[in-house]
Amino acid sequence: MELSCKHVWAHISEYIDQSVHAELREEIERHLEHCEICSAILDSTRNILVLTADNRTFELPLGYSERLHERLKRELSGEGTN
Amino acid sequence: MTAGTTGAIGEGREAQLIARILAGEKELFHDLIRPYERMLYLTAFAIVKNEGDAEECAQDAVVNAYRNLARFRGDSKFSTWLVTIVVNEARQKLRKAKRSKEESLDEPLEGEDKEYTPAPLTDWREIPSEALERKELRETLRKAVADLPDIYRQVFTLRDLEEMNVAETAAALGVNENIVKVRLHRARIMLQRTLAPYLKTTAPARKGFWGRTPWS
Numbered sequence: 001m002e003l004s005c006k007h008v009w010a011h012i013s014e015y016i017d018q019s020v021h022a023e024l025r026e027e028i029e030r031h032l033e034h035c036e037i038c039s040a041i042l043d044s045t046r047n048i049l050v051l052t053a054d055n056r057t058f059e060l061p062l063g064y065s066e067r068l069h070e071r072l073k074r075e076l077s078g079e080g081t082n
Numbered sequence: 083m084t085a086g087t088t089g090a091i092g093e094g095r096e097a098q099l100i101a102r103i104l105a106g107e108k109e110l111f112h113d114l115i116r117p118y119e120r121m122l123y124l125t126a127f128a129i130v131k132n133e134g135d136a137e138e139c140a141q142d143a144v145v146n147a148y149r150n151l152a153r154f155r156g157d158s159k160f161s162t163w164l165v166t167i168v169v170n171e172a173r174q175k176l177r178k179a180k181r182s183k184e185e186s187l188d189e190p191l192e193g194e195d196k197e198y199t200p201a202p203l204t205d206w207r208e209i210p211s212e213a214l215e216r217k218e219l220r221e222t223l224r225k226a227v228a229d230l231p232d233i234y235r236q237v238f239t240l241r242d243l244e245e246m247n248v249a250e251t252a253a254a255l256g257v258n259e260n261i262v263k264v265r266l267h268r269a270r271i272m273l274q275r276t277l278a279p280y281l282k283t284t285a286p287a288r289k290g291f292w293g294r295t296p297w298s
Contacts, residue, residue: 006199009198009199009200012267012271013263013266013267013270014263014267016270037202037204040202040205040206041200041201041202041206044200044201044203044274044282045270045271045273045278047206047209047281048223048273048277048278048281049242049270050211051209051213051214052242053242054211056214056215056220057220057224058127058224058227058243060119060120060123061123061133061137064123064137064140067141068119068122068137068141068144069112071141071144072112072115072144072145072148073112075145076108076111
């Protein structure tokens, strides 16, 4: 049975996570071999995930780490207030 | 990429550190939390959506974790325990803020039968990670994540930015694993819809950046 594009999209997240069962995985891969649209959707989704997960995308505020340890230091020395 | 939340220092060494801290070497708590600084901030930020509040939540969570370390039994991972603490801190802060603002929830209903279909493209080219040197691209990515409905953004942050697994994410947010999967799927599709058309037009022509290797 030939998978529809819609069916592939419905499983795209699980496919990326490699959590679809083997049979479905094969069907999806067969579909991707000839479907440019689904291949582009899959590639673009993966690429977006790589880009958003990059540490440069979400940067920590400047001095965040220092202030965190400073606060912890006060707590450890018994000056912690809350 | 981030080091993930599996504990950059290893679970064995982590357990040793915890034992030594509890036995009195409290200064070691600094080392214990160091691998999780980013996770603490991003998790809080996904909930409170504000830099200052997120930082405060992260600090409060660290102090709380220190004060309650003896209660950590080691039947879950330290990272999972810690993320649960910061989620609670952030939710408390949000509740306080909402109470003062009487704001309505902007979250979609879980059962909403909206279609989550990706944006169709044919000539997609990968954006090389060097492109992130461009401030504009980083801002576009951040905005797209910020614009996700709250419940989707939270799952996305834990799963895809912090690389926690489904079970850990479910435990931290207090939802079941299936909800994590559904929300993650929707979050990813929404990001693809928003970002792919934009990235497609701004992508420099370059192939073979990372091909078909599994993302995870």
